[in-house]
Amino acid sequence: GDSVTQMEGPVTLSEEAFLTINCTYTATGYPSLFWYVQYPGEGLQLLLKATKADDKGSNKGFEATYRKETTSFHLEKGSVQVSDSAVYFCALSDRTNAGKSTFGDGTTLTVKP
Amino acid sequence: NAGVTQTPKFQVLKTGQSMTLQCAQDMNHEYMSWYRQDPGMGLRLIHYSVGAGITDQGEVPNGYNVSRSTTEDFPLRLLSAAPSQTSVYFCASRSGTGGPTDTQYFGPGTRLTVL
Numbered sequence: 001g002d003s004v005t006q007m008e009g010p011v012t013l014s015e016e017a018f019l020t021i022n023c024t025y026t027a028t029g030y031p032s033l034f035w036y037v038q039y040p041g042e043g044l045q046l047l048l049k050a051t052k053a054d055d056k057g058s059n060k061g062f063e064a065t066y067r068k069e070t071t072s073f074h075l076e077k078g079s080v081q082v083s084d085s086a087v088y089f090c091a092l093s094d095r096t097n098a099g100k101s102t103f104g105d106g107t108t109l110t111v112k113p
Numbered sequence: 114n115a116g117v118t119q120t121p122k123f124q125v126l127k128t129g130q131s132m133t134l135q136c137a138q139d140m141n142h143e144y145m146s147w148y149r150q151d152p153g154m155g156l157r158l159i160h161y162s163v164g165a166g167i168t169d170q171g172e173v174p175n176g177y178n179v180s181r182s183t184t185e186d187f188p189l190r191l192l193s194a195a196p197s198q199t200s201v202y203f204c205a206s207r208s209g210t211g212g213p214t215d216t217q218y219f220g221p222g223t224r225l226t227v228l
Contacts (some may be wrong), residue, residue: 004155034217036219042221043117043203043220043222044205045219046216046217049216089156100158100161100171101146101158101205101217103155103157104155105153105154105155106153
């Protein structure tokens with residue numbers, strides 16, 4: 001079945017540092033890929049997504065590129081802020097059944113001033 | 114437009130009790146799902162629905178029932194609560210069109226404790 005493997009956390013960075021959170025996937029079909037962010041006590045919010053190979057999703061300074069050859073979708077941000085502290089989830093969605101998504105275990109990011 | 118709403122926000126049950134977690138969406142989405150979130154385990158799919166009257170099992174369906182009588186509502190029933198069901202439960206919906214705007218929206222969650 002489908003699976004998503006995320007870089008283990010927690011990750012602690014200083015403000016303005018560069019962020020990379022690795023994500024690789026295994027899928028039988030040709031999935032869409034997503035990054036979600038969860039702030040304390042809240043539900044998940046879509047951060048960005050990509051629906052085909054070489055697509056780059058971007059939002060709020062975060063970027064991720066759909067790499068089919070390496071089955072990866074790494075999340076990057078050039079300069080993190082304290083407000084970026086949250087849990088980040090990589091996920092894929094099976095196009096043949098859009099009701100089903102598979103999530104990674106989440107990576108907790110803490111940004112210190 | 115309220116998006117995805119869930120009630121209650123918090124619930125404490127005793128082992129063996131039953132209850133229903135409510136989920137509703139006002140976006141006319143066909144696809145709805147229930148997930149549970151446990152520490153260090155990400156989100157695991159319990160049940161999902163691709164339209165009114167159609168439901169299917171996800172990764173961890175045991176101990177839970179669902180039904181989808183309307184497009185808007187997708188309740189999750191715990192038949193006989195067990196401590197292993199202590200978790201945070203999230204409901205989600207998406208249009209299911211598969212296009213660029215087909216985004217999954219999550220509710221705020223229900224934190225359930227089973228004693």
